[in-house]
Amino acid sequence: MDIKAIQALSQNDMTKVNGLIYEQLHSDVALINQLGIYIVNLGGKRMRPMLTVLTAQALNQANSTPLNDEHCIIAAIIEFIHTATLLHDDVVDESNMRRGRETANALFGNSASVLVGDFLYTRSFQMMTKLGDMRIMDILSDATNIVAEGEVLQLMNCNDPDTTEESYMQVIYCKTAKLFEAATRLAAVITQQDKATEQAMADYGKYLGTAFQLVDDIMDYTADAKEMGKNVGDDLSEGKPTLPLLYTMKHGSEAQKQLVREAIEHGNGMEHLDEILSAMKQTGALDYTQRKAEIEADKAINALAILPESDYKQALTALAHIAANRSV
Secondary structure, eight states: OOOOHHHHHHHHHHHHHHHHHHHOOOOSSSSHHHHHHHHHHHHHHHHHHHHHHHHHHHHTTTSSOOOOHHHHHHHHHHHHHHHHHHHHHHHHHHHOEEEEOHHHHHHOOHHHHHHHHHHHHHHHHHHHOOOOTTHHHHHHHHHHHHHHHHHHHHHHTTTTTTTOOOHHHHHIIIIIIIIHHHHHEEEEHTOOOOHHHHHHHHHHHHHHHHHHHHHHHHHHHHHHEEEETOOHHHHHTTTTTOOHHHHHHHHHHHHHHHHHHHHHHHHHHHGGHHHHHHHHHHHTTTHHHHHHHHHHHHHHHHGGGOOOSSHHHHHHHHHHHHHHHHOO
């Protein structure tokens, strides 16, 4: 099942989700409407909200009663939280390009981006309270807090060539995989699954999110800028010690280790991008990171064993493969 088939399967739910997003974006403050709609319209596959609706449908297959719209509301909340993190991330990273277009901060300024990001965070919590379920609020508030911790951890690791692989994995769990985990766990919560099923769905999201971020870090060095929608080598220019760089330092020659170390410390790696790419290839750093992503995707697929067979289960399985093998 390819991404188009998955999108077609989730289309009815995702139409509701998108409607909720635009409805809840509305504000009497014109700049919020303008900037909010701009960032939401930047594109993307809406992976996180799509995971919520697909997982909820997969879990509800044995139930003759159709789902109410609670799963769509949660999916919209998840997307708001994710979009808020993008707005803040682009300010922190001083990014000027996302998904092939100017970032909101490049177009509207840093102050507006931070404040509209705050609006999206608080709007998501308004939506949570209207659901009237403390368990949902607990999971989402915890996830939002951990995502913020992950961003701070990443900031602390920037320009630190002594960052360990363990620390790197902790960062990507917090800043990326945790929201995936919440998206799929909540589908189990609202469909009233037992603890084992809920944990399996949480594991699926966690492993899928980890695979997704690992491949994202590979693509920073391998993808075409137009296809990727951001500048190649952004992580390198920001001094982010991602796994391909850490592995290259661990297994490269002394000259290669020193080259990468200085690139991370000083954020000047773009001057030596070709040499660093060559070192990555020679050490097998990108292949190693790809294998790690595939292992995480396999763990995600194994977590789905608890689900009954359905088109929705097939879609979730396919998404794990797509996350680990995508090129954009």
